[in-house]
Amino acid sequence: MYSETLLDHFRTPRNVGMMRSPDAVGESEDPSCGDLARFYLRIEGDLVREARFQTYGCGPSIAASSVATELVRDRPVGALLGELTPEAVETALGGLPEDRRHAATMVVDALRGALRHYRTGGSRETSHA
Amino acid sequence: MRRVYLDHNASTPVHPEVLAAMMPYFSERFGNASSIHGFGREAREGIDVARETIAHFLGVTPDEIVFTSGGTESDNLAVKGVAGARPGGHIISTVVEHHALLRTCQALEKSGHSVTYLPVDGDGLVDPDDVRRAIRPDTVLISIQTANSETGTLMPIQEIGRIAAERSIPFHCDGVQTFGKLPITPRETGITLMSMSAHKIYGPKGIGALYIAKGTRMVSVQHGGDHERRRRAGTEHVPGIVGFGKAVELRTRYMAEEAVRVTGLRDRLWEGVRRSVADVRLNGHPTRRLPGTLNMSFRGIEAESIILGLDLKGIGTSAGSACTSGSLEPSYVITAMGIPVDWALGAVRTSLGASTTVEDIDYVLDILSPLVQKIRAMSPAGAV
Numbered sequence: 001m002y003s004e005t006l007l008d009h010f011r012t013p014r015n016v017g018m019m020r021s022p023d024a025v026g027e028s029e030d031p032s033c034g035d036l037a038r039f040y041l042r043i044e045g046d047l048v049r050e051a052r053f054q055t056y057g058c059g060p061s062i063a064a065s066s067v068a069t070e071l072v073r074d075r076p077v078g079a080l081l082g083e084l085t086p087e088a089v090e091t092a093l094g095g096l097p098e099d100r101r102h103a104a105t106m107v108v109d110a111l112r113g114a115l116r117h118y119r120t121g122g123s124r125e126t127s128h129a
Numbered sequence: 130m131r132r133v134y135l136d137h138n139a140s141t142p143v144h145p146e147v148l149a150a151m152m153p154y155f156s157e158r159f160g161n162a163s164s165i166h167g168f169g170r171e172a173r174e175g176i177d178v179a180r181e182t183i184a185h186f187l188g189v190t191p192d193e194i195v196f197t198s199g200g201t202e203s204d205n206l207a208v209k210g211v212a213g214a215r216p217g218g219h220i221i222s223t224v225v226e227h228h229a230l231l232r233t234c235q236a237l238e239k240s241g242h243s244v245t246y247l248p249v250d251g252d253g254l255v256d257p258d259d260v261r262r263a264i265r266p267d268t269v270l271i272s273i274q275t276a277n278s279e280t281g282t283l284m285p286i287q288e289i290g291r292i293a294a295e296r297s298i299p300f301h302c303d304g305v306q307t308f309g310k311l312p313i314t315p316r317e318t319g320i321t322l323m324s325m326s327a328h329k330i331y332g333p334k335g336i337g338a339l340y341i342a343k344g345t346r347m348v349s350v351q352h353g354g355d356h357e358r359r360r361r362a363g364t365e366h367v368p369g370i371v372g373f374g375k376a377v378e379l380r381t382r383y384m385a386e387e388a389v390r391v392t393g394l395r396d397r398l399w400e401g402v403r404r405s406v407a408d409v410r411l412n413g414h415p416t417r418r419l420p421g422t423l424n425m426s427f428r429g430i431e432a433e434s435i436i437l438g439l440d441l442k443g444i445g446t447s448a449g450s451a452c453t454s455g456s457l458e459p460s461y462v463i464t465a466m467g468i469p470v471d472w473a474l475g476a477v478r479t480s481l482g483a484s485t486t487v488e489d490i491d492y493v494l495d496i497l498s499p500l501v502q503k504i505r506a507m508s509p510a511g512a513v
Contacts, residue, residue: 002437016506017507034431055507
């Protein structure tokens, strides 16, 4: 049902936990599903240097959060705003079952929220997947 | 890796003696039980023995046992069969029945029947007085499970059976979860029809039965030949029936001793979890429960993540809820008990059985506490 990559990220999630004084924070929840993802970013210049996450949800939501923190590291904010899509997260996870695609959508919404937050220098963004 | 199966309410492995009993009926005794020649008679004998074994186990007569493809078909046959003979009649059931029952009732509502779905209390029990109050002059059937598959809560069927008998209303029980685990005898309990399944008690999948008390007026649901005293048309699944009979015979031998042993293991698991994990609750009646069933809620954790975490350690458990297509629906059974959604989403069912050992339980306890801590640590503050 789940790819080895997904199971690996669920088993040993990367970059889990909160970050002290992050440069940007983004949050997304899937109201229909109850899942909630929050990302913290440390950004230097225009490069994402570190991403950390806290997620409440099913296995795929946790794994998608973990893999996404690796996808964004050392990438420019501008490029990520264009390229970071649910499909990219799904590919990085080695695929998602049809009924678990919401996991990638929620994670991307939260991360894009954080990136926009950084761009606008505004407050934390919460979006609903 | 150690493998621990804690999902016996979903299915069980076929007992080796059951498999051995079935094997000849796939090959040398392959005949159609309706044929009059020797090949057919061999198959018929296999069916007759199984039917007698099951009837004896229940304290009923063999002609009151109808073989079906399993619990779902038995529920369909019972409810549609009785209601179909009484068009437009009223049915009393509960909100926590298996989908096989609920969706059958919903289908009947579309064809002119009315259904009252009774609520349950915080332990999952239906109140017999609610049953009494729900009875109307046009009530044609009461259908209530003997035990809930998710929580294991045992329904007060003795009391309900008495109420049904007083009013001469047929009483159907979905008995799939109790059959072969607890001694429930339909006649003493006032049960008119009872659904049973083989694969919950170390028999094969695809075979079940419905007890129908003699004289019960009902229509056929499946039409065709004169099989099963015209109650259920279709060539009999002879190997399955023989396996079912053998499984029941073995239950006669093991049931009482196993119920005590499995109850002890179930309680050991719960005591261990309660000691080692914070914010956990038991869903279901604290004592009036199936021997092997323990349903627990872990607050602040979505059940799927804990089930997956246990699965990666070789432990098989289940949840009533599933996060699919972006709509997480907490189990309707857990919700019906009035359990708040932040607890309901974290409901995990363990169901123990014949193979479960003390070592299995202690292994699960070793895994569970750190797993719960790990998942909770990942969760953002304020989630749920």
